[in-house]
Amino acid sequence: MKKRIFSGAQPTGQLHIGNYLGALKNWVALQDEYEAFYCIVNLHAITLPQDPSTLRKATLDLARIYLAAGVDPEKSTIFIQSDVAEHAELTWILSCISRMGELERMTQFKDKGKGNTERAGVGLFTYPVLMASDILLYQTDLVPVGQDQKQHLELSRDLAERFNRDFGETFKVPEPYIPKAGASIKSLQDPEKKMSKSDENLNGSIFLLDDPDTVTKKIKRAVTDSGTTIEFDESRPAISNLLSIYQILTENTAEECVAHFEGKGYGHFKTELAEVVVEFLRPFQDRVREFDDETLLSILKPGAEKARSIAADTLRKVYERMGIVG
């Protein structure tokens, strides 16, 4: 029996190269070895206001991105979260064993709620409980995510352990899979912040659907540090971030990258980096155009059916253990 992985992304805005390097790239690499479930988490998206027609379109567009990135529907189950009602149902159950204090400590709530708990949505507050439900429903062994999701994954583990202790062994306790390189790609405009879909400064993110000209301009405008050498250095996060992107896309070692740029200046480095990113995006964007809506639905609907059969089984056990009958 293969071990199982679960992961997902939100159909909120355009995916960027950070989403790809931190998550999607690893989903593709892991799908041979694991039984993989990749979800389009549209219920997470509505924790912040969304325009309905934009959300509807973004949901299918995200399925295109998964497929173009190399997620293979013959190997992996791809589905839309809202097609499996058990996600919302288990969220209620897990909310009842979650504690206000532990959710208040979640840094993403503090960031996205902009520190204003009075005005922040309750859904944004309970977002990590929905994420725990996503993962635990599938008896997941491994969850490939970027560094920003590590804290949420810890909560998923805590909730699984708490439920198992209080009601008997029910959930597998999942392990995080956080890549060594690419787990936290930073904004090109502010290396203290992660690259983000919702960043108002569009120059901070390289979107997967950016055209070559836009990519090149964004990289040329990327902030650099006061030094002159091209190397990994914790005290120089801007150049280290750009070099990480170069390293992962070229699949060279850190030492090879540093040696390659020895004696070269920032201008030369940025030109080469832009070429590498553009050459990576070109075939990716061609593949995105290959999938029409009908093809997507023919993948997503059976995906949801397969997911639902496993999710329903877990939820039935949960209800039994808790004494909920109906």
Ligand code: AQP
């Ligand atoms: N900058 C990043 N570097 C590496 N990995 C990242 N991820 C997100 N940003 C980076 C990983 O991408 C996966 C899908 O993310 P998501 O759709 O759940 O969105 P998010 O984590 O909330 O971050 P975004 O993409 O920046 O969106 P917004 O702006 O809406 O918050 C996850 O595995 C995530 O770790």
